[in-house]
Amino acid sequence: MGVSVDRYVAVVGFGQFYGRKIFKPEQIVKLVKEPNNAFDDEAIRVELEPVGQVGYVANSTATVPRGCHSAGRIYDTFEQFCFGVVRFVTKETVIVELLDKIRLQIVLLETCDLHQLS
Numbered sequence: 001m002g003v004s005v006d007r008y009v010a011v012v013g014f015g016q017f018y019g020r021k022i023f024k025p026e027q028i029v030k031l032v033k034e035p036n037n038a039f040d041d042e043a044i045r046v047e048l049e050p051v052g053q054v055g056y057v058a059n060s061t062a063t064v065p066r067g068c069h070s071a072g073r074i075y076d077t078f079e080q081f082c083f084g085v086v087r088f089v090t091k092e093t094v095i096v097e098l099l100d101k102i103r104l105q106i107v108l109l110e111t112c113d114l115h116q117l118s
Contacts (some may be wrong), residue, residue, distance in 0.1 A: 008068045009084065011046050011094040014055035022054060023094045025040065027086040031098075032056060042072040046096070055094070066067060074098065 037043035042061040044057040058064045059071035084096035
């Protein structure tokens with residue numbers, strides 16, 4: 001039986017987008033590789049629906065907090081994108097836990113006119 005290891009990353013650069021106030025604990029974010037990024041070959045952008053890009057996964061020793069993985073460390077662990085859940089929001093960074101699998105619960109609500117049933 002394998003041991004599950006929690007993996008965390010830090011989101012940085014959000015000041016260039018919508019700021020940190022857009023992040024709330026328990027939000028699901030999408031992490032997307034940017035292989036053609038001119039500044040970082042291992043760049044991973046962070047997206048939040050419905051607004052789009054909200055930052056990048058930290059990838060330098062100056063921006064990766066202790067206990068978190070860098071973008072370079074997780075880059076080869078997924079294909080084009082993966083998902084994470086926001087766990088902590090601080091003044092300087094947002095901490096996201098990577099999800100191995102994402103499960104969505106879809107609830108269908110159907111309404112009908114009671115007169116149609118009779």
